[in-house]
Amino acid sequence: MTRKVLLLITMATLLAGCKNEHRKSEERQVEIPEVIENIKPAELIEFGYNLNEFAVVRDTVKAGDSFGEILVRNNITYPKVFEIAEKTKDTFDIRKLQIGKPYTLLCTKDSLKTPKCFIYQPNKIDYYVVDFADSIKAYKSRKPVKLVRKEASGVITSTLSEAIINYGMDYQVANDLADIYAWTIDFFRLQQGDRFKVIYEERYIDDTIYAGMNQIKMAYFEHSGKPFYAFNFVTDSVKGINDYYDEEANTLRRAFLRAPLKFSRISSRFSGRRFHPVQKRWKAHKGTDYAAPRGTPIMATANGTVIKSGYTSGNGKYVKIRHNNIYETQYLHMSKRAVKVGEFVKQGDIIGYVGSTGLATGPHVCYRFWKHGVQVDPYRQDLPSADPIKPELKEIFLEYIKPLKEQLDSVPFKSIEEPKEEIEQLEIITELNQENVTSK
Template sequence: MLKRILSIILFMVLLTSCQEGASKKNTNKSIAKDSLVTKATEKPKDLKFGLNLEDYEVHFDTVRRGDFFGGILDQHKVNPQMVYTITQQIPDTVFNSRKINVGKPYLILKDKDSLRTLGMIYENSKVEATKLFFDDSIYVEKHIKPIVEKKKIASGVITSSLSQAIDDAGINYRVTSKFADIYQWSVDFFKLQKGDQFKIIYNERFIDDTVSIGVGEIDAAILKHKDREFYAFNFLVDSTTGRYDYFDEKAKTLRSFFLKAPIQYSRISSRYTRKRFHPVQKRWKAHLGTDYAAPTGTPIWATADGVVTKSGYTRGNGNYVKLKHTNKYSTQYLHMSKRAVKVGEYVKQGELIGYVGATGLATGPHVCYRFWVNGKQVDPYKQDLPDAEPMEEEMKPSYFEFIQPIKEELDSLEYIEVDVEA
């Protein structure tokens, strides 16, 4: 009988223990599930300048005329002794409190409960800010906003100028000069026609996902000029130096031994001709050069690598520079307001050699560009000029594989049409 009673008691103890264990296990499961739900639905912190601004009472403002660092902090009840300590302890190379600029945004950070001023964030630029804290101790650091590049694809049509067409297409205006640089060897921008079209894939840089701060490289483009398509693809040609260059759909370089013009595209006011009425001398004579009209001070660059053989002034030429490129080719640049090179200097293609002016026999600011082949002055636009160094043969298979999807993307984009007669 006693054995039976003990067996019943033991059974009851074991049953109770199992029930408690199951209960605890179920409770643990419930807690774990609730934790997961809380974690999944928790709102992520909105970090700006690397801080959660919701932790502070924040005052947004902009530096106004007459504002100065100490005065701004005084408005927020920071005592003069603290201001003095800040200016003494922080080097000017980190934060120059004497050079806060009108129009720059800043934030004052305060304790939410006591409204005691804890720090200041000064936005040096769209990308960089200085974070300054001075509550318990003085602490300062630079904050660089993360920059994101976004790929953009667009098309446009020229109705008046390239820059206007870029703007009309809603493309960042900084793309204009990059686009012109790509084609400066192969297309005469002084002869662009109404109705010429283009398509482009480029990269634009943003901070805060929406604020544009510039453009990166153009990945690919097509310029349709006189019903001929000029392709351009940006390709890594030297992984050691990281050098990229542009080539067409047949792997032919877009570079030429000579640039098409000695200045950024503007306007040709007079072309090479055997007979022209001289506006200053008032008589008919040959004009053995090409005049590019541009504002005084516009940079003039060398159209090819070469050595400066002349840099001086004459009554007719004004300030001028002459370059020898090879035994076969020479170029000359006249009427400069100022020369930037001396005789004997070696200059690279695209390097600055002077500035547009109206010195010598000139009626307005321009550069007269002259071209010699084997000692004879000729029209550069009628010469079969050599290309730059071609792509190496062993690179071509990887190049064609690389450009295939990019070309398909460009080709699938429709051109913008315009009524050229309108």
């Protein structure tokens, strides 16, 4: 084969190869139609509903708002509002909407945005659902809550409430400690250097939203160098009855509270001779005065029956309670009375509010205490204890608190100089949920 023929064959081969590559390139450049998948948005579940299916309206109850006004404003007729209210009244009282509380309307996604469901939240956890999409129904439910157990300690420099705030705790801890020790510690006589430890539970929604304190599980309070332990113990699991007992199974409660107010100050004590600030003369003062802001709730210091609820020029508005055939108490200078003669009141019930009616120079309550018909100083009385723990539960209780006492004793006291360190989180305890209760 000649050199010329070989050259022609080689060129033909190269041209054929180029054409094939060009054809493949064209094939590669052909656009392939993109397949677009219809991806549904992730479900947004709240209050048991998928919110993506509704036009959601969120607002808070304003002054002048009512259940009817809110629905009518959102295109629900008055007859329909009346029907909804009537059929759900056993579960949801439409009169109890509070200003500032949030509500949610789940509406149709068309141009009318007609409400199909009304959800009201009286607090961060509980909520009421009034569903009128098809049939009308209502129920109360609650958001899932996690209980987180925490431990903290503090030293008193002035008051318990100030110490609680300075150490970064929920103010409710102070209220609950005052309730637990109300019968055994005089919080009006706390001393600088008194100290405390507490292990308690806090509630969280969705792991991060703080929903308030749940319960103090155990506490230690050292007052005037004397220790006071408190352990919460369930004495009746069927009825859900629990109380606080010390390390020897003695109840911390007494038949009488130490004072008719939670937090205040004693402005005048029981005395056989005191200069009266209004009458400007020396006379006996057979009561204990607690100064407090006007409107502060006044509590019954023990169970009993109201035998007087009235007004005199000296006492102002007052209430008197007979507790048994030995003890009676009286509460003077109220701005408003909250009970009537013949009512039975329990220890801690609000019976009135602090004022300055009668012979008073400023807002306070004069607390008077009778024993066998004679007025006495309650701080000098050996007040009776409440019912002790049942004998069959005592050994169970003592075994139950052994590890708890060790845990409480191991909590270190923070010094006064380091109050705002973060409170230690011990563990996530459990989740709470409540089954829906549907109205019939």
